[in-house]
Amino acid sequence: MSRYSHLAVAIPMMAERDNIAALLDNLRRQTLHHFTVYCCVNNPEGWANSADPWDHDVYEQNQDTLAMLRGAGDITLKVMDCSSPGCGQSSKQRGVGWARKRLFEQVCEDCRATLTDDSTLIVSMDADTAFPVSYLESVLATMSGNPALAALAVPYYHPLSGHEASDRAMLRYELYMRHYAISLMESGIPYCFTALGSAMVFPVWAYRRVGGITPLQGGEDFYLMQKFAKTGHIGLWLSDASDSSGATPCCVRPQGRPSCRVPFGTGPAIAKGLDSIEDSYPFYPAEGFAAVRDTYALFPQLYDAEVETPMSAFLRQQLKTENLWQPLRKNFRTRELFVHACQERVDGLRILQYLKTFPLRMAEEELGAFCRKHNIPIAPSFSFKITPISDINNLRDAFFALECRLRKRL
Numbered sequence: 478m479s480r481y482s483h484l485a486v487a488i489p490m491m492a493e494r495d496n497i498a499a500l501l502d503n504l505r506r507q508t509l510h511h512f513t514v515y516c517c518v519n520n521p522e523g524w525a526n527s528a529d530p531w532d533h534d535v536y537e538q539n540q541d542t543l544a545m546l547r548g549a550g551d552i553t554l555k556v557m558d559c560s561s562p563g564c565g566q567s568s569k570q571r572g573v574g575w576a577r578k579r580l581f582e583q584v585c586e587d588c589r590a591t592l593t594d595d596s597t598l599i600v601s602m603d604a605d606t607a608f609p610v611s612y613l614e615s616v617l618a619t620m621s622g623n624p625a626l627a628a629l630a631v632p633y634y635h636p637l638s639g640h641e642a643s644d645r646a647m648l649r650y651e652l653y654m655r656h657y658a659i660s661l662m663e664s665g666i667p668y669c670f671t672a673l674g675s676a677m678v679f680p681v682w683a684y685r686r687v688g689g690i691t692p693l694q695g696g697e698d699f700y701l702m703q704k705f706a707k708t709g710h711i712g713l714w715l716s717d718a719s720d721s722s723g724a725t726p727c728c729v730r731p732q733g734r735p736s737c738r739v740p741f742g743t744g745p746a747i748a749k750g751l752d753s754i755e756d757s758y759p760f761y762p763a764e765g766f767a768a769v770r771d772t773y774a775l776f777p778q779l780y781d782a783e784v785e786t787p788m789s790a791f792l793r794q795q796l797k798t799e800n801l802w803q804p805l806r807k808n809f810r811t812r813e814l815f816v817h818a819c820q821e822r823v824d825g826l827r828i829l830q831y832l833k834t835f836p837l838r839m840a841e842e843e844l845g846a847f848c849r850k851h852n853i854p855i856a857p858s859f860s861f862k863i864t865p866i867s868d869i870n871n872l873r874d875a876f877f878a879l880e881c882r883l884r885k886r887l
Contacts, residue, residue, distance in 0.1 A: 483588075484598050486515065488500075489577055490576075493604035496605045517557040519565075521566045522562075522566060574691070574694060599681060605732040610719075612729070615719075616715065626712045636730050643733065649754055670702050672703075706825070707820075751862060769831065776819040791831050792822075
């Protein structure tokens with residue numbers, strides 16, 4: 478018998494009126510029919526009467542969204558109105574991080590009331606994200622077949638918009654993300670997930686175990702997934718339930734659109750445009766990832782004796798201590814527990830901070846070296862600014878295929 482029998486789809490919504498019809502249609506067409514959709518329609522309190530035209534437009538869109546959701550009687554919906562006057566987000570509890578927290582906590586509250594904590598999966602989604610008709614069935618099958626998984630980082634793929642400037646920036650950002658994830662996957666680092674709020678799945682029991690989500694203005698999805706990685710294993714592969722061979726990935730397709738609602742991520746990267754993206758999203762050098770890999774490889778040896786790792790000097794500076802490992806030896810009396818504690822200390826955030834200490838080469842130069850290493854065709858004259866979109870997209874597809882092979886293996 479499957480461990481999981483309940484799916485709770487959690488979707489924050491802000492100015493998503495134009496996406497609601499497609500979202501509801503996608504949900505209606507799912508091959509899995511028994512699930513509950515939780516929607517949090519949100520904007521800060523006071524935007525109903527805001528003098529700022531953009532703020533007021535968001536409020537109007539949200540009111541239309543609420544009406545559309547309340548009229549969708551053929552789907553089991555639980556709508557949280559955090560938009561209407563008297564219901565809006567407070568100045569200290571606003572943004573998508575708080576919207577996700579409210580959604581996840583409401584699911585947990587309902588599970589507690591119905592005694593379904595151990596059998597419920599939370600499927601985190603965004604309103605602008607497309608997904609195949611077999612998506613929820615695939616999620617249920619994959620998580621039921623791997624009941625020990627603490628979470629699932631679902632494969633993703635941003636569709637082209639047809640707007641050249643946006644597509645160039647989106648492809649540049651997606652290649653950055655895939656380059657980063659692949660480099661960590663190949664090094665065997667447990668923080669090799671890509672955290673997207675539209676592509677996360679986790680059981681209620683695992684969410685409770687890590688103490689829930691920290692409602693930040695940005696990056697809340699990364700920190701939540703990092704908690705899961707520290708307390709369990711994150712699955713990276715989602716087989717499409719419609720393919721009995723298990724060879725086809727089931728992936729979500731978030732819109733690649735400009736946005737300034739959060740400080741970093743796909744939307745802000747596209748909003749910055751290609752000319753400004755380099756400083757925030759560089760292709761980190763291969764020697765940086767090699768140093769992280771070599772550091773992790775020394776953790777078992779550190780249980781027995783002090784060894785200088787490639788990251789030791791950086792960690793001493795960051796953690797403001799000369800005694801990096803002895804406290805861990807004292808508190809964790811087996812090699813396995815000690816190694817796990819080392820991995821918790823050198824986590825995804827520390828790895829990113831460390832990679833930022835390395836001198837950077839031009840994006841095209843680093844990308845070219847990566848492609849040659851992996852036998853991925855790339856023109857010597859490749860440029861994100863002038864290479865045809867179709868060629869950049871083909872490169873993205875090659876990265877996606879490589880990443881999927883690694884995801885399936887891990």
